[in-house]
Every structure is written in C-alpha cells, then in structure tokens.
Amino acid sequence: MNKSLLALALTLGLGSLAGVHAATPAPAINDAQIAHIAYTAGVIDVTAAKQALQKSHSADVRAFAEEMARDHAAVNDQALALAKKLGVTPADNATSQSLAKGAAAEQKKLAALSGAAYDKAYADNEVAFHKAVLTALDGTLIPSTQNAELKSLLETGSKLFHSHEMHAEHLAQSLK
C-alpha cells in the first residue's frame, strides 16, 4: 500500500477511535470534507485507469481499467450533482491533499514500469487502494455523514468498492 493510502486509513481510523475513547462528540469531519475525500478517491482511480489504458496491452487489465474509469466517473458525476443540489461546496482538507499527493507519487512509479511488471504493479495497487478506501468509507466516512442523500451515495460507493476490490484481487492473482 502506498503511504498516502496508509495515512488515510490510519488517520480516519484513529479519528474514530479517539472519538470512542474520549466520549466526546463525533470527530470533526463534516459532510463537505467527506464529499471531497470521496470525490478525490474517485478522481485518483479514474486517473490511474487512464494511465493503464495508455500503458497496458493486456485485455484483462484494460477491461478492468475501463470498468474503474466508467464506474468512478459515474459516482463522481452524481456526487457533483448532489453537492450542487444541496448547495454544498466540497471542502479540500488534509486527508484529500495527502491522498492526492500519494497517488501522484504512485502514478510516477507506475509510469516507469512497462509490460507485465506494470500490469502487476497496477493490479496490486488497485487492490491496496480499494481496501484502504473501503476501510475509510465503512469505518469513518459513512458513519460520520449527516446528510441522508450523501450517506446513501457513499453506501452505494462502498458496495462498488467491494465489487472492484474483488475484481482487482482476481486480476492480480491471474497476473502472478
């Protein structure tokens, strides 16, 4: 797992634990920040998919990348429409920034690879990425979300990430 994703899981995980132990109100993460984190995660995976479509010649890897690009773009389009409807501007925050920075570094590493080595690294990273985002979604983001429509969209996103993670694991195993 790359550092930013690990940071995401740890930061959000520790945030919720701190809330339990201190018996204080919910962690200070609001819907606008949650929307931004979820949206950033989607953008990261679409960007990774576009890179895969440029670099990979594997039919399986390309099919997977097309699925990631299509699904995450659809969810993000819906997230933007919802934000507009609710009059909420997704708020940039340290977690989003850390996530984007780490993803950029990961993409740079992947860019230096080619052929089978690239395919394997991309698939492995997709497994780690989806696992990390799922941990954050299910453990912190969804429970912390106040708006019912945003919560519903994130719940759909969680199911989507579960499905993608399963697909990524099958892909990674097939490339061994």
Add this chain to the structure above:
Amino acid sequence: MLRTMILLVAVLAFAGGFMPAVAADTAATAPGRRVHVILVDKMAYGPMPTGVRAGDIIEWANHDILEHSATARDGRFDVDLKPGASAHITATAGTLAFFCKFHPTMTGSVVVK
C-alpha cells in the same frame, strides 16, 4: 396513383403487423402472459419475482447511476443495462441464475415453471 396507394397500404400493413407484436412483448398484453420487473439499484438486484411461468416476461429496470448487466450463468442471455434503461427476456423453464458481468458481487436467481 393507385400503385402508390397500394404500396402505402402494404407498407403500413407490414409495419403494423410487426409493431403490435413488439408492443405486446413489452407490455405482455398476450393472454396469460405476465411481466415481472426486477429493479436494479444501489449495486443490487431487487427482490426476485415468484410464480414466473415459461413465456412470461422478465424485465430488469436499472435505476442505478451505474451501468449493469443481467448475464446468465449458463449463457442463455446477456442484457446490458445502461443507467436508467430497461431490458427484458422471455422466460424459459428452469432456474435462471444471473449476475452483473461488470460487478460480479451482484447476483440473482429466478425459478421459472
């Protein structure tokens, strides 16, 4: 002129002969034929219909924001479901086990008698 009229009538009759059949297939207006709709939303198929008989219509209505499919495990059918779209098949006897080829965690099964 007469030829044109005859041709026009023939064309209309030809078109009319097919259009009701297509409409009947969609609306299941044929006697004893029923439509069973399976809603698709939030990365899941809705409740599976019961009491389905061979010749009935099984329709999938995709209310989700994502593209899905209803793909038979035995290869009998494979329908794509764009967001907001519907598609149907005519049921044949047996157990119709299907999944979404884009999201294999989505599965369903309908018993057709």
